[in-house]
Amino acid sequence: MTQNRILIRATLVAVSAFLTGADSAPDRWSQAELATLQSLSLEELEPIPSDPTNAVAGHRGAAALGERLFFDTRLSANSAVACATCHQPDRTFQDSIPLGRGVGVTSRRTMPIAATAHAPFLFWDGRKDSQWAQALGPLESEVEHGGTRALYAHAIAAHYRAEYETLFGPLPDLSAVPPSAGPLGDEPARAAWAKLSDTQRTDVTRVFVNIGKAIAAYERRIEFGPSRFDRYVSVVSAGHSGRGILTKEEIAGLRLFLGPANCTQCHNGPLFTNNEFHNTGVPARPGATMDQGRLAGATAVLRDEFNCRSQWSDAPRRCPELEFMMAGDHALGAYKVPSLRNVAERAPYMNAGQLATLDAVLDHYNRAPAEAAGRSELRPLRMNARELRQIAAFLRTLSGPIVVNGRMAVREAH
Amino acid sequence: MNETSHGKLLKTTCGVVTLLLALGAVSPALAVPNPLRRAIRLIRGTGVQKPPAGEFGLGPRASAHGRYVATLTPDRQLRPRRMLSVRVTVMDGNGRPVSDASLTIAGGMPEHGHGLPSRPRVTRNLGEGSYEIEGVRFNMGGWWEFKVSIEAGGLADTITFNLGL
Ligand SMILES: [Cu+2]
Numbered sequence: 110m111t112q113n114r115i116l117i118r119a120t121l122v123a124v125s126a127f128l129t130g131a132d133s134a135p136d137r138w139s140q141a142e143l144a145t146l147q148s149l150s151l152e153e154l155e156p157i158p159s160d161p162t163n164a165v166a167g168h169r170g171a172a173a174l175g176e177r178l179f180f181d182t183r184l185s186a187n188s189a190v191a192c193a194t195c196h197q198p199d200r201t202f203q204d205s206i207p208l209g210r211g212v213g214v215t216s217r218r219t220m221p222i223a224a225t226a227h228a229p230f231l232f233w234d235g236r237k238d239s240q241w242a243q244a245l246g247p248l249e250s251e252v253e254h255g256g257t258r259a260l261y262a263h264a265i266a267a268h269y270r271a272e273y274e275t276l277f278g279p280l281p282d283l284s285a286v287p288p289s290a291g292p293l294g295d296e297p298a299r300a301a302w303a304k305l306s307d308t309q310r311t312d313v314t315r316v317f318v319n320i321g322k323a324i325a326a327y328e329r330r331i332e333f334g335p336s337r338f339d340r341y342v343s344v345v346s347a348g349h350s351g352r353g354i355l356t357k358e359e360i361a362g363l364r365l366f367l368g369p370a371n372c373t374q375c376h377n378g379p380l381f382t383n384n385e386f387h388n389t390g391v392p393a394r395p396g397a398t399m400d401q402g403r404l405a406g407a408t409a410v411l412r413d414e415f416n417c418r419s420q421w422s423d424a425p426r427r428c429p430e431l432e433f434m435m436a437g438d439h440a441l442g443a444y445k446v447p448s449l450r451n452v453a454e455r456a457p458y459m460n461a462g463q464l465a466t467l468d469a470v471l472d473h474y475n476r477a478p479a480e481a482a483g484r485s486e487l488r489p490l491r492m493n494a495r496e497l498r499q500i501a502a503f504l505r506t507l508s509g510p511i512v513v514n515g516r517m518a519v520r521e522a523h
Numbered sequence: 524m525n526e527t528s529h530g531k532l533l534k535t536t537c538g539v540v541t542l543l544l545a546l547g548a549v550s551p552a553l554a555v556p557n558p559l560r561r562a563i564r565l566i567r568g569t570g571v572q573k574p575p576a577g578e579f580g581l582g583p584r585a586s587a588h589g590r591y592v593a594t595l596t597p598d599r600q601l602r603p604r605r606m607l608s609v610r611v612t613v614m615d616g617n618g619r620p621v622s623d624a625s626l627t628i629a630g631g632m633p634e635h636g637h638g639l640p641s642r643p644r645v646t647r648n649l650g651e652g653s654y655e656i657e658g659v660r661f662n663m664g665g666w667w668e669f670k671v672s673i674e675a676g677g678l679a680d681t682i683t684f685n686l687g688l
Contacts, residue, residue, distance in 0.1 A: 378604050383662035385640050433641045433658025
């Protein structure tokens with residue numbers, strides 16, 4: 110009889126040891142785990158790196174002008190599209206639809222803007238190496254703003270002359286420049302561009318570049334505010350229980366995120382991104398043309414007319430990101446690792462909005478399907494539905510305010 | 524039910540439970556419950572052996588065949604995601620600086636099977652066996668290998684630094 114009791118006890122202890130390891134006391138973290146948690150906290154974010162390629166990056170006046178330009182629909186072919194048409198401040202600077210809608214429809218998903226000053230490369234394929242060079246892309250894209258650099262230079266002369274001249278010096282004489290002309294426009298716009306003198310082209314392009322630099326000065330001030338997760342980390346770091354801040358399910362999800370699910374291999378640091386490009390085998394949108402991802406982006410950024418080494422850069426001699434950039438290898442089908450901050454606020458997901466919900470995202474990671482191009486770096490997680498729900502619950506704790514100029518963003522697009 | 528059959532039943536039940544736990548630990552393919560699978564993951568690990576703490580650090584550290592000894596001096600604290608410059612100082616087996624070496628840099632995370640995210644290289648020979656390596660970046664925390672391959676006077680060898688970020 111006593112022997113039996115010992116046997117029962119021993120078995121119960123064995124069973125509860127397994128269960129304890131998994132589910133109870135989810136709020137206890139080892140020193141090493143605590144260090145990892147802290148490395149994800151917004152408090153650990155490095156100061157916004159300087160951008161020597163943009164002389165007005167830190168200039169308040171440039172940011173004020175940039176903010177107005179960001180919301181100004183006159184900077185478009187049909188006077189109906191602004192940056193804010195797709196990057197809507199009340200939607201964490203994105204648009205909640207799979208593909209962006211400007212003058213036409215984009216082939217990729219609109220990305221949120223916050224904290225992009227920390228990113229060495231911009232766009233899903235990293236084909237731009239600064240915020241100002243990035244801003245020039247949509248302006249000349251036929252599906253986004255749809256206009257030409259001459260159109261934008263004229264718009265500045267008509268509506269922002271004083272502000273522009275205070276920052277950048279006198280505007281050039283544009284009287285002989287046609288209303289629309291540019292190297293990337295439609296046939297008539299390209300023909301008009303070809304007829305301009307070198308000086309005229311340089312004059313127009315300089316105004317165009319300065320639009321980008323002013324917008325970048327504004328974007329630098331768009332940042333993430335603390336989330337529930339950040340509050341949790343600061344409370345448990347102080348040695349208290351964070352159970353009132355995160356639920357048991359969310360904490361379980363956090364544990365999976367850090368541990369067996371291996372999400373921090375790519376989504377690490379205070380922004381939950383390593384700023385790199387990885388192939389995660391997300392299927393292409395049905396009917397989409399072949400997208401090479403980073404492979405094409407890496408080539409494009411080296412050739413970009415407005416990159417760090419270009420004549421338009423304010424520091425063309427020092428471009429470490431381009432000089433030591435990794436190319437080739439894993440670039441085919443790789444995309445920029447998005448920040449997971451505010452991720453629950455911005456379905457649908459992935460580079461072309463292929464996955465509608467966070468549950469669909471977790472299902473993707475769980476199955477790790479074969480890639481559309483290149484080679485997926487994922488391994489199936491083989492987790493059960495409950496675990497996947499827990500990770501999704503954790504991701505929802507990463508929502509917080511967007512802070513612009515140190516204040517909450519509420520301005521509407523017009 | 525008499526005393527002995529009761530005991531047998533108990534023993535069988537306990538045996539079955541223990542067997543299930545054991546089975547769960549060896550066979551990840553089985554549809555085993557949640558806590559069990561977590562235990563299995565713990566047991567199986569990644570298969571790569573992380574070196575002991577004494578093997579970590581910026582050196583001085585000897586090359587695989589003992590031909591060179593080198594020390595790393597980063598320009599800033601080693602932290603993930605920042606672009607760093609690292610000065611490497613190379614000595615020969617007799618402690619004399621090796622000033623005319625050609626160096627190549629490689630590395631990665633053995634536990635994850637990935638390499639360095641950038642392409643660091645020597646940008647300046649500073650003399651006295653010192654070289655400036657630029658473009659060094661580590662894109663996550665954890666154990667990194669940072670390999671400096673040295674070639675001087677026809678003698679090649681590689682030093683593998685273990686760095687904890
Ligand atoms: Cu890694």
